[in-house]
Amino acid sequence: xxxxxxxxxxxxxxxxxxxxxxxxxxxxxxxxxxxxxxxxxxxxxxxxxxxxxxxxxxxxxxxxxxxxxxxxxxxxxxxxxxxxxxxxxxxxxxxxxxxxxxxxxxxxxxxxxxxxxxxxxxxxxxxxxxxx
Ligand SMILES: [Zn+2]
Numbered sequence: 001x002x003x004x005x006x007x008x009x010x011x012x013x014x015x016x017x018x019x020x021x022x023x024x025x026x027x028x029x030x031x032x033x034x035x036x037x038x039x040x041x042x043x044x045x046x047x048x049x050x051x052x053x054x055x056x057x058x059x060x061x062x063x064x065x066x067x068x069x070x071x072x073x074x075x076x077x078x079x080x081x082x083x084x085x086x087x088x089x090x091x092x093x094x095x096x097x098x099x100x101x102x103x104x105x106x107x108x109x110x111x112x113x114x115x116x117x118x119x120x121x122x123x124x125x126x127x128x129x130x131x132x
Contacts, residue, residue, distance in 0.1 A: 037131035044074035047121035081108015
């Protein structure tokens with residue numbers, strides 16, 4: 001049987017797959033009943049932690065945000081990268097940590113032309129504040 005497959009670039013295809021994982025996951029409030037509040041503070045940096053692109057801080061809506069917790073890479077050309085805080089969040093909540101600070105490096109490719117040659121390597125520095 002012939003099934004029509006939409007043509008997506010490697011970037012859109014990856015984002016779509018990840019989007020499905022996120023959509024299928026339970027919300028933070030469903031998965032972590034003990035968690036009452038979550039504030040995310042993030043800074044995006046160039047590779048090697050050089051210049052800073054942007055900084056943001058926001059309170060997460062636990063009823064809407066999913067427990068598969070991803071943040072888009074700040075490199076608009078990035079392919080198959082992004083940051084995922086799902087594990088960090090699960091560990092922090094398991095030990096009832098009130099704040100977690102860390103850094104993640106994007107493991108995607110710098111752009112479509114550099115797939116399998118140059119890594120994206122943009123850096124995300126985060127601080128999570130959790131309330132129970
Ligand atoms: Zn990236």
